[in-house]
Every structure is written in structure tokens, then in C-alpha cells.
Amino acid sequence: MSVLSEDKESANAGAHGRKPAIQVVCLGSGGGPCEDNVTGFLLRSIATEWARNSLLAVDAGSHLAPITRILEEHFPLTYNGKPKASEAPEATVLKSGPFAGLKFPDRSARANAMHLLRSYISAYLITHPHLDHLAGFAINTAAFHATSRPKTVAALPNTVEAMKRHIFNDVIWPNLTDEDGGVGFVTFQRLKEGGDAMVGEGEGRGYIDVCDGLGVRAFKVSHGVCTKSPPAHQHRGSGAGITDASPTYNTSAQAFALESSASSTHRSLSTSHHFHTAHQSPHAMPLDGACVVDSTAFFIRDDQTSRELLFFGDVEPDTLSLSPRNQIVWTEAARKIANGLLGAILIECSYDDSQADAFLFGHMNPRHLITELQNLAALAEEAKIHRQMEEKGAKKRKRSAPANGLLLPEHDRKRSRSMSQVDAVRSGPLSPKSSSTPRRCETGIGVNLGEDMPLRGIQVIIIHVKDTLKDGPHVSENILSQLKDYEARLQEQGQGLGCEFIIARSGESYWV
Template identity: 45%
Template sequence: MKDDEEGSGESPGKSPTFQVIVLGSGGGPREDNVTGLLVRSIAKNWARGSVLAVDAGIHLAAIVRILENSLPPKPFPENPQSSTVTRERRKPSNGTNATLSNPTSPRSSVRICRNDGEMDKLRATSEVPTQLTISTKEGPFAGLEFPHESARANAAFITREMVSTYLITHPHLDHISGFVVNTASLQETSRPKRVAALPSTIDAIKRHIFNDIIWPNLSDENGGVGLITYTRLTEAGNAALEVGESRGYVEVCDGLSVKSWSISHGHCMKAHSHRGSSAGLHTEMSAATTAAAAREPLSPGPDSDRLMAARTHTLEKPCVYDSTAFFIKDVASGREVLIFGDVEPDSLSLSPRTASVWAEAASKIASGMLAGIFIECSFDDSQSDQTLFGHLAPRHLIEELKVLAGKVEVCRHTKRKRKRQSIGLKLCHDAEARYRRARNPHRTARRSQERGVGTPDSTQADSDRTKEPNAIDEWIALGSPPEGILNDSNESPKPTYAASSPSIHERGGSSGSRPLEDLPIVIIHMKDTLRDGHDAGRNILECLRNHEAEAGLGCNFIISKTGASFWL
């Protein structure tokens, strides 16, 4: 893992798969630093449409600021007439492009590009018109070729051409306001921008934002303009799509696919039915009953009132704000990164759902396929539980990570157990063969006669076969293994863990283990207190490190900053 802002190195032995650019690391109240991330697959090498925006409380403005700090001030020649290069002065090595150093910025370069049509003129003229593009060697957008001179124009190029999809965790303003305002720049795009989210989030954006009241209907639904299109994701993935390890994942942009999980983000202050919330679906009614009630037509009859009551009862169970956790998979390598929207601790939630996300993440961590976790921690530990408003403080985040650590240990223990069992099955097969030979003396006698009975070697062999069965033989006879039989010879028997085991939750794992070691946990959505001498990120990090020192999970906490770039 490499963080451009902090300069930390990559994870040993692994090449990075993802680049995650932090456009906004805060959670308010300042409107210039709210949640916004860009994610891309490094395998796609800045292909058009290969950048995924995850939330966009801030978006275009942050990209402009980053480019202002990394692009050269004046990359192009002052005189536009001088932007032609003669064949004799500079000949591209491959006949199509050349690179000129920019003396005003040693970290940037000016690239000359010629299209195929212009190359046909090369034989007829000594001067070839060129199109200049610039690229920077440093910063989050290093290696991307820009077609314009100014940071503003190139930021628009990124949003129009590079970003294909906006993946939204929930519809609160600090997660969507940048995208909404930035839609004014989308008229020059070649295709609609995709907004991908769970149905409840899409419904809220459609009804309350792009409704021709708060903002023009720019979508392609209900007679809108068609600048954006909605993609409704399925919770826990669509099982009808893909196969094998990719089952349930939906490709949302070039090189990246996603699986979504609903999580809880606090409850409404006023008791009422929360339209679109799925939290109540797991309370009084079973999932099957709920689905049947939702599908059943409400034709007139004695059952119609019952079905309507079932639907209303389901929707009116705890009024909880829905948010989303996204598993984003690199199609090329299969590695994943987990990004949370706003989330509250399960210990305080009316509808605890984060444990399901941890269960999904645990097996990926155990197999080394989860590259990192981006999760909110809005306050330090001075914030009371009553004023969290659906967010996490360090004391709650560490408790959530203890749950994750326990599930990771269960996965690793199960994996070790299966490995020992595969070895044990081979031993079992050999022991069973010996046991059957010992219990069938007539067959043994016949084979002894064929080999020549009476020889010293054969007599000794027959004597060995008629001995009492050993411990493994007894296992075959009894039908159950003696205690510890499947353990490796140099290992003591391992305890069987349960996901809710208090010992795991208290320690984060078995004695001496560090289940989350080397897993980057990047903290986002930190709320600025606007007080003198108070650094929210520093205080949160100090609290987390103190909790980690006691829990011993092995967590590598990193505080995100606007403009930081993480290579995972």
C-alpha cells in the first residue's frame, strides 16, 4: 500500500491493484471537505471510463485544486504558431509521438501526439501540425494525459471522459451535493453518467433531488433530459449474474465490479414510516413472507387487507436510515477493497447489519484478497453515544473491528482444520485398509500362501497384521476420531470458535494472534469541530491507536487527507 500524501511504501510482496484518490476526507460542517473518492483499476492504465466515483459530496472542485498543485503553470508555448514541430528537429521514435521536457516544471512533461491522418502528410511536408497534451509525473493523476492547458479544463475532462459511474452509498447531501451541482458540466459528454446505488437511494435521489423542483430532472426517467441514468443494485449481489468467485458482482465501470450490502446509519428522530428503508424487512416477518407479500397483487377480497397490513407493518418497523457498504472488485486480479458509507455501531443500532458485512469480509481477509477498508470515524471518544447521530467514534470502531477479527480467525481456523482433515482422510484410508486386512484372516492367509508361507519375512508380516488396531483403527471402528487425532504433530488441538464468542470479542482473537495485521484501515468522514487547536483527524487517530494497543488486532490505521492517493 502506498499513500502519496504520507509517502508510505507498498505492501511487501504484492503489487498494487487499486488506486483510491481522496477528494474529500471530512464529514462537514465545511462544505469544501465532504465525502468523495475516486477508485480505478491500475490494470486499466487510465483508460477512458475506467474511473469510479464513490460518493460525491465534493467532486469537481477538489479535482481542480489537486491539478492546480500538480500541473505545470504554463505547459504550452506562448505563441500558438510555434506548436508545430519539423521533422528534422524532432522525429518520434515510433513515428507517432514524442515527449518534450517542460523546463518550467521538472515533474511534468509535454507530449506531442499525431493522428494517423496527419501521418500521411509527413511525406509531403516538413511541418506537421501537432496536438499537445500534458501529463504530470507526480500527484494522484500521474501518468494521465491531459488535452488542455488549465487545471479547470482538465478537471472537466476527468469528470466527462474518465469518470463513468457515480456509486452512491446514501442520499445525504454531504455525499451527493457535489455531483448534483457538477451536472451543469455534463452537457458535452458522449453518454449519460451512471448513478449506481441500492433502490432506496435511487428512489430518494429521483424523488427529492432530480424532481424539477430542487433540481431539474436530468435523468432518463419520467421525461427527463437524459444526462444521467440510474442503475439499481441488488443487496448482497445479483446471484443471476456472473459465476464462481464473481457471482453476485455487477460491473459498474471498466475494470471494476461491485457487490452492495445495506448498513444502518442511525434512526429518525421522529417516529414514522421511512419510505424506502429496508431495515424493517428483517424484524417481525421472515424474508420469505415479506417477499410474498410484496409480490402478491392487491385484488379486492378478504386477503387484500391482510396483505396491505403486512406490507405496512414491515415498512413501519424500525425507522432507520439506510446506507451502503460496497465491495469493489478488480476484474483482472479478483482483489477487492471495502468502502463504507456512513454507519452506526451495531451495539447501538435499532437494526444492526454491519455484522453481515464483516462476515463477507472475513473470508476475503483470510484468503488475502481484501486490499483495504475505508470506513468512517466521525468523532473522537469525547462524543457521547446520544449525540453520534448514526456515526462511529473510535471506541465503537474498535469494537466493530473485534467482531471482524473474530470472524477472520474462524475462517483461518476452518481453513487449517480442512487442511488437517484432508491429511487425516489419507491416514484414515490407509488405516481402514490395515484394519480390514486384520479382520479378514482367510484373505490374508491366501495372499500369504501366494507369496510363500513359512518364510521368516512372511511370518513376521502376518504377525504384524494381526496386532490389535491402533488409535486410528479404533477411530474407524467407533466411527468418531479420538481427541486431537487430526492435529498436525507439532500443533496442539485448536479450540472451536464461534462468531459470538466473548473471548474473541474481548481480545480480538486468540492469544498472541493479530488477525488484522497488515490490513490498511483508512479513516474517512471526520467531522471538523472548528475549535482552536483541535485537529479531528489527529485526535481520532490517537484514540484508535490507544484502543489498538489494548486489543492487539494488528490494525494499520491511516487518516485520509484531501488529495491523498492510496495504492492498494
């Protein structure tokens, strides 16, 4: 067995020196228009140590091609030699790169990429059925014929239905699924929105296993509006501002929902018993018959350590949405931050701030992303204060909150950031021509510096950047610069977030 080594080694370290639990490999980081670099990631629990079927693909707009490209750094693209019949190919263990430690049996990048696809990737977690998130997967299904079991597609039911109806329909692509008389290369795992209340316990309650070592909970988020209103097209999203009459998640998932508080000062950390309670943006009233495109945010949890990351599909800011749903996700994320469980957020920022709101098309740019993160920061501070108060021994207060919920105590206290001001942040984003700092949340406890920053230790990994294909700096450089500028201004005002902004790049690894 041979070992390949390079001077460039993987930065195998978690955020802030913490031992990592999850490896994230970026296959595609863009949102188009080039088809060779669109959203696609591989995740694994480090505890599985490269066991077979231990890799989870999260979206697969670009998939097998970038895996091959990464392996070309270690192997020739093709191998034309003919080994003797008595000789088995010598296995190679990589010492660097995203697949360091993995044993490859073949001599070419192409053959080893196919080996990884067939033997190690067991499931595909799909956020929504747009082509830039599943085109690679659909085309790569031609390679699934030699696998020992079907590949699993895990997604919310609306995404599964769209893939069945519009992709694997024997018109656009052969029906290679195991449903409706298909070939059987692909099987579907329909996730319950918010998680399954009957699965797991404690912090793992509701998480559904999709891959060895990794469990997920799925939340719907909004990604713009349909260009045609029902019934002009097959329904592909949620009605604006309307609670689903028949929620796809287990009805007992209300055990996860944060209980509504009578006090308006507690409303930011509470939702109704259903995750789809309408929360209208102040300036975005629903149009009659408007259809909001659904996407998904996934909390992905390492079984061994309980560490988590949050992965967003395409998503728009709540301030512009006809069906704002990010606050629900942020509320859950805030509790995980307070408990030291959440290490990274992968979220899109498709455009820089030169893109006007009218032309965001259900996406983010820096001014809106920073406002969303301010909302998360405010919620995280609330959750941390709540946790500190519990640890200080308010034992007389009997709590009936579910294991996966957060019930605030009914008492008067100073808030670190008033949610009425957070609502003000959400009520109106910056003008695209404005260079002023986004509206901020005030604090009643002084300057927020260093270790006190609410998102300290969180990696915010930017994905789905849309390439302008113009000369000059890449748009991702503008996005990163603008995000850092906003953070610098917030820190000057004692309102720093404390997170680390990273632009995802194909071929890189991130450790959570």
C-alpha cells in the first residue's frame, strides 16, 4: 500500500482550536451561471473514520466531476497500463487534501472517483429541486448500477414529489427510482418538517439518521415567489402567509415548537405550536394566490459529539419575503449556540450590495445577510442569558419545556437586545445605494467585545455566489469585503457579531 503526501495539508482543526466533529468538503460553491461549480457538498462524521457509506452529499448540482478534479491532484486522470492478471492494484492512502486518510484502490482519478461515489456516498440531502442543486446527482445516477444498495435521497416531501414529477419521469430523465415501476437505483426518504418527535431523546430528539454518524432536522424556508400563480402551474411551493393545512411533519412535532409567550418581550424566542405560523413582513403583504418557493434549512448533527452545523438551501431575507420563516430557524439555532453545539452556518449570499432588492429573486446579499445574522445574534444573547440564569440555580422555577424547546421564565429582567428593535431591523433593509451601517440592535449591558460577542466561534460559510463573469475582482471578494465592513462598523458601535466569514471554494475542506 502506497502513501501520497504533499506539502499542502488539510487544516484539520475545528473552530477556535476545538476538536472538529464534522468535515465539510466543498464540491461546488457557486450559484451559476457556470455549470461546473454549482452547489454541492460532502459531509462526514469524523468519528466514522472513512467507513463505507459514511459520506453524506448535501445538494449535488456539481458532484462527480469536482470529485474527479480533486483527485487529479493525486492521481493521473486516466491510467492506460495493464497490470498482470496475478497482480492486484496497490491501494493508495492520501495524506493531504479533502480525502486524506481514505484508501483508494485504483490508479486513476476517474476510477477512484467512481469508487468513492459507489462505496462511500450513501445518501443525498436535497434542499430544493432547482437544477443547480441536483443536476449533477441526476446525471450521475447512471453510475449507480454497480452499487450494493440504492442511493437514498432524503428531502422534504414537496422536494421528493418535484423530483419524481419533473426529473425522474421518463421524459426529462429515466425513472431510476424504486417508485412507480422505476429501475430502483434511487430510494426516497421523506423527512418530516421540524423533525420526528417520536425519534431520539434529549438533544438528539427529532433527528433522523440519513447517513452513518449524521442525523438531520429539516425546516422550510422561503426562496422567492413562483413566476406563475396557481392554478396556472403544478403547485411547487407554499401559499404566502398561509399555514399549511396538513403539515408534512409529525403532528407531535409541536413538542419541538417554542411555546408562545403572553409577554411581548418574550415573543422573539417563541413560536406557535406549528412551525408555519404566519409572520408577515411589515411591508410585504401577500398577493392573492401568490405562491412562495420552498427551500430547506437543515440542522445536521454528529451522533458522537452532538456538534451541529446549519445548512441553508437558497433563501431570501425575512424582510422581503411573502412568507418569512427564517426567524423560526434562527430561534432554534440560538438555543444551540447557547448550548455550545452549533459550530457553523452555511448560507447563501448570491449577490453583492450592488444588486437591488427587486432583482434578488429570492436570494441574499450582504446587507440582508448581516441583518439576518443580527437577528440570530439577538436571539443567541437571549438564549445565553436564559442558560446562565438556569445555571445560577433558579431551581424553584419548575419548567415544563420539552427537551428540544426553550421556554423563557416569566419575570422582569433587562434584555441584552430588545426584540422590538430587532423587529425594527427586520422592517426595512438598507437601500442598495446606502453605505450606512445596517440598523442595529441596541444593548442594555454595555459594549459587546471579544468573548462576549454573541456569535463568537461560529463559522459563517458563504455559498451560492453567482459569478458575474466580468473582468476585475470576483464578486465573492466584494461580498466578503462588504460583510467584513459591516462587522467592523458594528464592532465600533459595540454590536459586533463575532462570527468568522468564509467564502466556500470548490476543493476546500471545513472542519466543524
